[in-house]
Each structure stands twice: as structure tokens, then as C-alpha cells.
Amino acid sequence: MTAINSLCFDSGFSLLPSGMPLDGWQTMSGSLNGDAYHVMEDGALVLKPSTSNLILRSNDASGVMNLSVDDGNGRRLYQLSAKVHLGKVIHIDPVHQPDGFRWKPTWFLDKSICEPSPGNDVEELVAIIRACNAYRLEVFDSEQLRLMVALALCRSDLLKGTPAALAWRKLTPSQIAAISTWWY
Secondary structure: OOEOEEEEEOOOOOOOOOOOOOOOEEEOOOOOEOOEEEEOOOOEEEEEOOOOOOOEEEOOOOEEEEEEEEOOOOOEEEEEEEEEEOOEEEEEEOOOOOOEEOOOOOEEEOHHHOOOOOOOOHHHHHHHHHHHHHHOOOEOOOHHHHHHHHHHOOOHHHHOOOOHHHHHHOOOHHHHHHHHHOOO
16 A cells, blocks of 8 residues: 655755745655655755654665645645755755656664664564665664664675674564564
8 A cells, every 4th residue: 555755844944945834745755655754954854654753864865856735625735846865855946857766765773763772672673673674774873783683684684794693692682572573
């Protein structure tokens, strides 16, 4: 099932034309699972998957996101194109352009949740594994999270030479529980 993605802008984002709403935008860009994009004050494009509370960022997302706001009756009130380059919105244009990312962006977890801590419960770790499966996350700030995802998704490329037996020993009990339950 596909669902249109939403997008909103930080109030400090300066490229949005005057008088335009900050939220309520819709886009067909991305995976179409009802995800939410957020444009930060500095233009950074952030992805918030609909299936979790995770925050994902990309340093290589590039392309055009066509945006629209409707009046609730299916009529479009505004239409804009947002040009994205290397993970940042660099230009807003009122002209409709060919939509989509030039290539599939590499997403990574926001640093605020990347460090393993006692606060990472099993549900949060399961959400990380599912996001890695859905968005093929490649960049990890934590060796433990990288190894957890590698073992959960059977991705030997993420082990980066670490023997699987050693990888299992580096994980916390919560990470092991997340690996054994993420597909439910």
C-alpha cells in the first residue's frame, strides 16, 4: 500500500517564499509509505519513517521534490519544487519539475540515538533494525549498532571483517533480544 509522504519546514528556513505555509505539504518523492520529511532551519532534509520515531539524515540525497498543499477538497492551493543537493534543500521554485531523487539516498541515524545506552530499550532497537531494512542505512556512528544490524539482517558487509562469533559477544542483552524479535 502506498501513502503520500508529508513535508514541513522549520520556521527559520529562509528559502520558502513569503506567505507560504510551513506544514501541510505533500510529496510523492521517496518511498511513499507515509513518511514525514522535515526541512531544518539550515536546509538539512530529515526523514522520519512512519513506522518509528527514528530520525534519519542523508549527506547524498539529491534531486527534486515536488510539493503541494491542497484545500481539503483535492484542489491544490500551492505547488513548489524543492531542489535537494547533498542532503540539503538549496532552492525552492514555483515551477513543477521532474520529480525524484537522482539515486537512492544513503540514510543514517541521527547521532542523538546512535550511541548505545541503557536508554535503548528493545523496541527502539527493533525500530532501528526495521529502518535499516527498509531504508538500507549504511552509516553508523556506533560499532555495536552496526554489528547488531549486520547480524539481524544477515549483512556480512556490515561486519567489516569482524567474525560473527565476536560480533555476538560485543552486543548487549537488549540488542540480542532485538535481533531475535525484529521480524514479528
